[in-house]
Amino acid sequence: MEFINEIITLLAEICQDDIVKENPDIDLFDAGLLDSFGTIELLVQVEERFGIMVPISEFDRDLWNTPNSIALQLADWK
Amino acid sequence: MTPYGSFTFFFIVAILLAPTIILGLQGKRFQTYNMFVTILALGLIFSSTLRGAIALILFTIWQVLLIKSYIAYRKKANGNSIFYLAVILSILPLALSKLMPYFSQVNLIGFLGISYLTFKGIQLIMETRDGLIKKDIPLSRLLYFILFFPTISSGPIDRYRRFEKNFQAEVTADQYKLLLYQGINKIFQGFLYKYIIGYSINHFFIAKLRFYAHSQFEHQLYYMYSYSLYLFFDFAGYSAFAIGVSYIMGIKSPENFNLPFISRNIKDFWNRWHMSLSFWFRDFVYMRFVFWIMKKKWIKNRNLVSNLGYILLFLLMGIWHGLEIQYILYGIYHALLMVIYNSFERFNKKHKWWPQNKFTHAVAIIITFHFVCFGFYIFSGQLFHKGV
Numbered sequence A: 001m002e003f004i005n006e007i008i009t010l011l012a013e014i015c016q017d018d019i020v021k022e023n024p025d026i027d028l029f030d031a032g033l034l035d036s037f038g039t040i041e042l043l044v045q046v047e048e049r050f051g052i053m054v055p056i057s058e059f060d061r062d063l064w065n066t067p068n069s070i071a072l073q074l075a076d077w078k
Numbered sequence B: 001m002t003p004y005g006s007f008t009f010f011f012i013v014a015i016l017l018a019p020t021i022i023l024g025l026q027g028k029r030f031q032t033y034n035m036f037v038t039i040l041a042l043g044l045i046f047s048s049t050l051r052g053a054i055a056l057i058l059f060t061i062w063q064v065l066l067i068k069s070y071i072a073y074r075k076k077a078n079g080n081s082i083f084y085l086a087v088i089l090s091i092l093p094l095a096l097s098k099l100m101p102y103f104s105q106v107n108l109i110g111f112l113g114i115s116y117l118t119f120k121g122i123q124l125i126m127e128t129r130d131g132l133i134k135k136d137i138p139l140s141r142l143l144y145f146i147l148f149f150p151t152i153s154s155g156p157i158d159r160y161r162r163f164e165k166n167f168q169a170e171v172t173a174d175q176y177k178l179l180l181y182q183g184i185n186k187i188f189q190g191f192l193y194k195y196i197i198g199y200s201i202n203h204f205f206i207a208k209l210r211f212y213a214h215s216q217f218e219h220q221l222y223y224m225y226s227y228s229l230y231l232f233f234d235f236a237g238y239s240a241f242a243i244g245v246s247y248i249m250g251i252k253s254p255e256n257f258n259l260p261f262i263s264r265n266i267k268d269f270w271n272r273w274h275m276s277l278s279f280w281f282r283d284f285v286y287m288r289f290v291f292w293i294m295k296k297k298w299i300k301n302r303n304l305v306s307n308l309g310y311i312l313l314f315l316l317m318g319i320w321h322g323l324e325i326q327y328i329l330y331g332i333y334h335a336l337l338m339v340i341y342n343s344f345e346r347f348n349k350k351h352k353w354w355p356q357n358k359f360t361h362a363v364a365i366i367i368t369f370h371f372v373c374f375g376f377y378i379f380s381g382q383l384f385h386k387g388v
Helices: A002-015 A036-050 A067-077 B007-025 B031-046 B050-076 B080-102 B114-129 B139-147 B160-168 B173-212 B216-248 B266-270 B275-296 B302-321 B325-351 B358-380
Strands: none
Touching (some): B050 B080, B173 B216, B216 B358, B266 B358
């Protein structure tokens, strides 16, 4: 649970919007909160802070679309 | 024979795929038969030019050797220079085929579809590097992926891991019925787009522009909008054929268009226009470039990194279309639009200058449409042809 919260906090920083915390099931790409650049910031930060390396081509927007699903995917990669 | 270029082609494909459909409707596996069909269809497509056929065979051997060796190497080691070398060698045939016309009368390397097949090769090498393709790929499946005939001439550009999932899936009779229905639907959408709407725009309007336009300026203006619409209907129609035939063969080739003329901005446009190409460039050029710069912390300014990424992406995309001046300018034009829009987006996030409502949405679509059409006008090369 703590891990999921940390990821959501990180996402809120990257998207610069607290709606990520309020509604962790929001589609970040549809809502225009995350784009390719934000995705890279996320991957770089995840590697630096948590030591999880996720290859860019693994980041499929259909599966990594909401804060919750991103956190779950990352938990899998840990 | 040009794929989807004549009734004969559709007729032959229908006969070739009849056994696939019968097997599919009974819930039986048909991919082995489809591989056999692919060989026949390739023979048909390339039978008219022996030179093209030889170039295709040599190209395929080259890519297969390269991919196989890289996968074997990657199991043991992961050196940077070997990876770069593999990517360069993968691009080499395409680069040579683009440069060759400047040096010799006959292009020995080029063939129909080389630009599209190259994407598949590079992609396989990059995903192997990422550790996403670990196991050796059976030769027959690798060849089937690269040479899959419905998409051979102009895409859509598929991804290997996606393709493999479809290839291995057990398709039940009911699931196949749906695939068949969607496939036929797409093929008829293709007829409507390419051979009714696209053809009409070209035949009844563009070809007769001199009767409609009263001045040179008017002529160019009409050409710009009609050519843009023609380009969309022609290419979206072709894509619908390719996707439709893929579906009937149990492969869900990715979509290429999603109503591009209702884009709200240029970024949105590139998520809707020639999507399999723009996503390829996004994933394998832009994102990798940005990742690399950010990780090395060479440039601190995030805006600058992003803009450099866009410039790189669109310059490469322009060059990929061809080395002619109009394609390079087309790339520069879109790079500029992206950089300007990127700055605007950042500005607007802070100052909330452009409100979001139905009215501004409509205005945004109209503005984007005109900018997009001007891009196609550059792309058409009309600017550089004298005496229209």
